[in-house]
Amino acid sequence: MLQFPFPKVLPILNQLNDHGYDAYVVGGAVRNAMLGLPIHDIDITTSATPDIVQNLFQKTVPVGIEHGTVLVIYQGEGYEVTTFRSESEYSDFRHPNHVTFVSSIQEDLKRRDFTMNAMAIDKEGVLIDPYEGKKDCQLKQIRMVGNPLDRIHEDPLRLLRGLRFLSQLDFSLGRHERQAFNETSPLLSKVSIERVSQEMTKLLHGQAVSKALQYLVETNCHKHLLLCENKGEDILSHSKRKLIVLQSDAEHWCAFLMALQIDVQEFCSKWKMSSSLRKAMIKLKSVFQEQAQKPWDVYSLYQSGLEQALAIERLNYVFYSHYSMQDQRIHQLWKKMPIHHRQDVSVTGHDLIKWLNKKSGPWIAHKLEQIEKRILSGQLINRREDIKQWLLQ
Secondary structure: OOOOOOHHHHHHHHHHHHOOOOEEEEOHHHHHHHHOOOOOOOEEEEOOOHHHHHHHOOOEEEEEHHHOEEEEEEOOEEEEEEEOEEEOOOOOOOOOOOEEEOOOHHHHHOOOOEHHHOOEEOOOOOEEOOOOHHHHHHHOEEOEOOOHHHHHHHOOHHHHHHHHHHHHHOOEEOHHHHHHHHHHHHHHHHOOHHHHHHHHHHHHHOOOHHHHHHHHHHOOHHHHOOOOOOOHHHHHHHHOOOHHHOOOHHHHHHHHHHHHOOOHHHHHHHOOOOHHHHHHHHHHHHHHHHHOOOOOOHHHHHHHOHHHHHHHHHHHHHHOOOOOOOHHHHHHHHHHOOOOOHHHOOOOHHHHHHHHOOOOOOHHHHHHHHHHHHHHHOOOOOOHHHHHHHHHO
């Protein structure tokens, strides 16, 4: 028996129990509590059917009622409450053909993906753990509920989901799971690229990303990812780099694509990535190639911006093994700079047109660039009067 670690949802469990229904916190929240990790969403499973859940609580939203899920709003927060259920075949490799409500928590836990996600806990702190998820958490291993082949055929995204958890938690893949992942890796081609992209992005952010990338190749999953089919050796080489220093989505993906020598534009198009991420990656790659291993000065830092300059430093550290990061120097330079953006310059293009009595044109951008350089070099004070005097001399 454990101390119940979710006091915020105790009133919801009490309401269900008081009316004769079983209720448990289930899934990721229990796993994270077991591992001492931050708890985000708290999901509840119950023997009460959706209509009963809606009647028992004042404010609800039927977010997935066809699958038994009702969102209960309590003290301004939403909690998914799902009826115990079993599921039939998955013809589309994602959704069950039929959902049947059941009365047993054990029956409900059978349908879940990994043993660490198939644990439930009641309000008294009693742990329901028929697949030894707690033991797997202690052993730091990813195992699937029941037959791994069955779980993967239900939803092949579980291949990447398993590797993503491995990356985030620094776990290893169970022996039977390794074999099953290898055998079923071609099923990844059945999964929408948007879902694949989401899982891969999370995988790249994990603390054990290097290990996860090695498993990606070891299980042949990479052979069924668009544009990565023949990149096994490149992925393994990339996994040996110090990827843990990378931060943003753009950094992780930019490093991955540069290592695999994949064109950013083509990749983003085929993987249906957002235009904002695509633009960030293209800009990052361009500045990296231009600035790689060069010392920063005030003007290159001004053109890049602080955050991008620090991102370039992290990429330098990843790709050049003996590179010494200049982040401290960059912060010092940035702090001393009189301007950081064009908006900081005390004059605008309209001022230039008025003072020089010229028509608008490309000359404005050129002149503003001259002004920026002189301000940054200390040759010109960033005051309207000083800038005007310099322009008119």
